[in-house]
Amino acid sequence: VISEVNPNRLAIAEKLGFDTINPTATDLVSTINARTGDKGADVVFEVSGTQPGVDAMTAVAATRARIVMVAIHAQKPQIDLFQFFWRELLLIGARVYEPEDYEKAIAVVASGGVDADVVITDVSPLADIQAAFEALDRSPTAMKSLIEVGPRS
Numbered sequence: 001v002i003s004e005v006n007p008n009r010l011a012i013a014e015k016l017g018f019d020t021i022n023p024t025a026t027d028l029v030s031t032i033n034a035r036t037g038d039k040g041a042d043v044v045f046e047v048s049g050t051q052p053g054v055d056a057m058t059a060v061a062a063t064r065a066r067i068v069m070v071a072i073h074a075q076k077p078q079i080d081l082f083q084f085f086w087r088e089l090l091l092i093g094a095r096v097y098e099p100e101d102y103e104k105a106i107a108v109v110a111s112g113g114v115d116a117d118v119v120i121t122d123v124s125p126l127a128d129i130q131a132a133f134e135a136l137d138r139s140p141t142a143m144k145s146l147i148e149v150g151p152r153s
Contacts, residue, residue, distance in 0.1 A: 001035070003028055003056065008141045015118050023056065032060040041065060049073045058083040066090045119144045 002013045003021045010020045021031050032041055040062030046053050049071035057067050058080050067089060083089060109116045121139075123146045124132035136145045 001032070001041075003060075006140060009143060012118055012143055016115065023052070028056055029059045036062070039063075043068070045070055047071050051075075051077055054079060058087075058089065061087065061089055063087045064089070066092060068092045068094055070094045120146045122146070123148060 001019045001021060002010075003023050004010050004013060005022060005024050007022070010022055013020050021028055033039075041060050042062050042065050044057045044061050044065060044067045046057040046067060047070045050073075053071065054073075054077040057069075061067055061083075064087070069091060084091065108114055121141060121143045122132070122135065126147055126149045129147055132145050132147060136142045
C-alpha cells in the first residue's frame with residue numbers, strides 16, 4: 001500500500017499495481033487498521049521527508065513493526081518516542097546503496113519486473129544534469145529522471 005498526496009504519483013503507483021491511499025482524502029490510519037484487522041503495518045517506509053509523513057509512520061505501525069527512514073528531511077522532524085517505547089518499534093535508517101542494490105535493480109528492470117517506462121518521466125543527457133534536477137524538483141508530474149551518460153544503443 002502506498003500513501004501519497006500527489007495525484008500524478010498516485011496514478012503511476014496504481015498503474016504499477018499498487019493499492020494506494022491519498023491521506024488528504026481518506027483517513028490513513030483508519031484505512032490501514034481496517035485492512036489489517038486493527039493490527040497496523042508490520043513494515044513502514046518513510047520516504048516523504050515531511051512531518052506529516054513522520055507522524056503517519058508511527059501512527060500506522062503495528063506493535064513491534066519496523067520503520068525504515070529513507071527520506072532526507074530538510075528540517076529535523078519531531079518523532080513520538082513514546083510510541084517507539086510503548087509499541088516496541090524499530091527505526092532503521094537507509095542512507096546509501098550498496099553495489100549489489102544497483103545490480104538487483106538493473107536485473108528487475110531488465111527482466112520486466114518493473115515497467116520503467118511508467119516511472120521514467122523524462123530523459124536528459126549528462127551535459128544537462130543540473131537543468132534536469134531543477135526541472136525534476138519543480139515538476140508535480142515527474143517521478144524519475146533518466147540521465148543518459150553515453151550514446152543510446
